[in-house]
Amino acid sequence: MHLLEATDFNVTTTPWLVILGLCVLMALVRLIAPKFYSHYLWSGDHKMIGKQFLVSSLLWAVVGGALALGVRWQLAWPGSEVPGFKALFGWPDGGAAPEHYNIMFTMHASVMIFFVIIPLLVGAFGNFVVPLQIGAQDMAFPFLNALSYWLMWPAFIFMAFSFYVPGDGAGAGWTSYPPLSETMLGDGQTLWCMGVWFVGWSSICGAVNYITTIVKMRAKGMTLFRMPLTSWSILITSILVLCATPVLGSAVTMLLMDREFGSSFFVPAARVVSDAAQATGGGQVILWQHLFWFYSHPAVYILVLPAMGMVSDMLANACRKPVFGYRPMVYSLIAIAFLGFVVWGHHMFQSGMNPALGRTFMIATMMIALPSAVKTFNWLATIYRSQMQLEVHTLCSLAFVSMWIIGGLSGIFMAATPVDIQIHDTYAIVAHIHYIVFGSTLFSVFGAIYYWYPKMFGRTMNKPLAYTHFIVTFVAFQFTFFPMHVVGSRGMLRRTADPYFYGNLQGMLPVNQLMTVAALILGAAQLVLAINFFWSMFAGKVCTERNPWKATTMEWNTPTPPVGHGNFDVIPEAHRGPYEYADPDAAEDFTPQFQAPAGSAKPVPHAH
Template identity: 60%
Template sequence: MSSSRSVASESCEHVSHDALPHDNRWWINRYVFSTDHKVIGVQFLLTTFVMLVVGGLLALAIRWQLAFPNSQMPWVSNALFAEHGGQVSPEFYTMLFTMHGTVMIFLVIIPILAGAFGNFLIPLMIGAPDMAFPKLNMMSYWFMWPAITCFGLSFLYEGGPAAGWTSYPLLAALYDSAPGSGFAQTLWLLGVTFVGISSMMGSINYMTTIINMRAPGMTLFRMPLTIWSMFITAVLQAFALPVLTAAGLMLLADRELGTCFFVPAGVVVNNADPTVGGGQTLLWQHLFWFYSHPAVYIMLLPAMGMVSDMLACMCRKPIFGYRPMIYSMSAIAGLGFIVWGHHMFISGMNPALGMTFMVATIMIALPSAIKVFNWIGTIWGGQLEFNTVTLNTVAFVSMFIVGGLSGIFMAAVPVDIYIHDTYFIVAHFHYVLFGATLFGVFGAIHFWYPKMFGRMMNETLGKVHFVLTFIGMNGTFFPMHMLGIAGMPRRYANPYLHEYLEHLLPLNQFMTYAAILMGLAQLVLFVNFFGSLVFGKKAGRNPWNSNGLEWQAPSPPPHGNFDAPPLVYRGPYEYSNPENPAADFWPQNDSAPRRDS
């Protein structure tokens, strides 16, 4: 490790030359076009908040249609859907779920984890003054905006993109295949390309920063699990994303240049001329899921890392099984590359592949289980207080258990024959993405808020938000398991046309009420978040008595982060160490035990 230490210190010097505090710049360069990782992180955070509201409203519109099919929405109906008599038309419904998925995945979850928290935390937690490539970092944020613009325009365009967030060809490849496969689909693909570029720049930056810019003494196995998770995520992105980008460009070429990568011969869509063909629709599914399955872990691993750090701090106890945690995250990432086929069990691919993909997929439950056991082990014998951070992280663990266990049903191919593309899968990924990831994010917002803005968030509001969100979330998503088992397919504008689904209407109405509650609960979060900017209690450097290097910098940290470049003497989880009897924490850069306070 000595060599990496010297590299780290060299690159520190090199960069600090560029990133020394010079706060006399024009405010536009300090707060808008900033190269400071903290500002970029906060920009990502605020952008994803806006997108969270957009995606949430889209979800509520979906829920409205499922609870009160073809009836007028209060207040907004006549303004939005005048030409359809105030109803959500089936075409519009397909746009709704397409955009809900797109916004939530590409503009909320991935950017809030990697963009907001990755940016804010990586340099602070490894003791670096900034990212390795600050300008690239800024570009990564600003490339979100062409993406948002493309997605937004595509939604406003007649017909919208309507092939689902997965955009399977032929629906997405042929202009004639649906009202939603017109130019909007092209815009949508451009949007995905821009998000991809943004993520790619972030990913390269994170890897370089974590490898090269660690403070002296911050060896790989002294890194907090947040950093490990961000690193693994960055590797996943770097290797998986090019495939999606290439596939997206191929689909664009199919649509606009008349190539036929994904279009077989002789397909007649909507009485148009038969296609020339030569391609394979399955190719898109393979390429798409080769990225999008690892992307599922991109949407989860950083939350796992942050939850581990928060839990250790809240329990005043070292992480149980630090190395097993790292190995299991790596195993999840590694296995994540060879399980994409489980999205395609009934797609018509070679059925023998179904078996190999099943074994790999079921085995991915193992590292996930190890992580759950270690989180429980971390709380075991700890000293814990139920504050907002604890509650959200415990909810993360509890919800992740549900999301992980429901995954086994779909991993088992024969059972998947039945529940594939039903609401069961919708329940599963919402438990993982909302139940786990978003609760992790809510916890992280409360935990790192004092570092971001120098003030604490309000505890009471935080708890109110937690309780309402938790109830609303379970009320919305738990019954989806039942809908799936009852055979209700997803993406149905009106399932009750089918006799065998009619009786599910009351259950769907209940879920919609729960979803409205969950939506309203987020107002509490926003009130708390923005209110605390002004009214929050001032936070010191280290309000949680945490060990991480980020807590040694001032709150909020100035440009360049640290008063002096920190030296690291130990791992990040030395809570309640008997060798350090004076305090139940022992910051990573503390050179000697504290004998007395």
């Protein structure tokens, strides 16, 4: 407490000063090197903004990954110093203390969700791919687009600073349930709130832009039902972001008010918050859970819908077949998004919520299995009897589909209240979420990087390195996360610094050590991706071919890479649906959307 008082001035002002410094720096760069500034920093070009999102998210993934390895290290060798953490975060115990364990898992999840997955899917690929796919010259609002990237920077700064304030960071879990998040001393939690707040603004700016672009700026002939599924999924995701994120914003604002200004929204009776005497506020802790999950459950779909869209595009391309059931794919996207709004309570079966509500949420949650199954079977039917080209993005898409099945099936178990009561807060949940968010989403992101890299940078990535990266990652992934199902169903609790304190968990140490070793290999494999990514940017094989994958969608109708601001050197026009592969009437096995039909010179071929 006295610590808090003494350092109050420093921690609350320093991040703001750093942000101010960043603004001054940007202004200076604008003066000194205006071309560099308008091309690489405040660029209105959606392609550059997509790359900015891509690179900064990949860099944050290093932080998130390091924290994950810190967590794994503690589970394998409890109480020992994590190598490098003393130097990295300035923790004298090197992450061995339980409170540092809490900070590690909290910040791992927060960084991975807010700074890696969402910006990668929506910010990076949404930005880069959507205007190209729908045949627009840019997003509807380039300024808003740049703003949505640069609003991430205050968030980056707040989150980064949260490690270096008294208290060493936010440790209430990424869900930040009160009362812990209210009583947590030190400013880490406050900075966490500020960071999330800015991420929310960034997401909303992006969502407004995507929806307007997709609704208003499609090229001639690009009807809604001729849009590739990536664009569809970004449209649906943006609607989710638009409706759900502000609710998190208001919840976080109330949490900040509670912490900093002494209101009592989430302060339960008889709790002491930041040097205050006991309050009779009688605020509602479960209220936070409702508001938080009202955002964060749709956020789960924000984390996976764009991945589904990208995988559909890549699978159709790899299998040289139209996506099986294109319209059902669209309708199931919409259904998942809508159902995503009415199932958040399945995170709260154990919260003391009204049991009748629990039953409602259980049924709604199980209903999500229907559109999800539609998608899964459509992917399988797309793959079925196809002449698959085994490129790396194909492998990644296959990994997506199979990991989605595993993660989705365990999700159905968790949707059932009785089962969830059993496995709530165990490693079974951790296994489920990682099968979806790593196994599905991140593999699709890997695939998307390999797939769209030539269009982004005009060079291709090194293939042997890419295959190595995929195979090592895939195998290490299974060894890291599959055993979590087992230890979880045997009762190993998540968010426990030293689970072996409990007698019944002591036998699980060897399995955990296996998982940790696999996780270390998994982490190391990402170095291959990083090297390949940055090395290929400058020294990869030059690719000037417009359509290296012989794909059908509109983005392959631009020069590689698209030159300058404004995308198309030909007037984009869509003549057909997005997946015209293997058309028996056509000369080649694919007919791109942008290829004019043979008789197009005559306006009405069958008029007479």
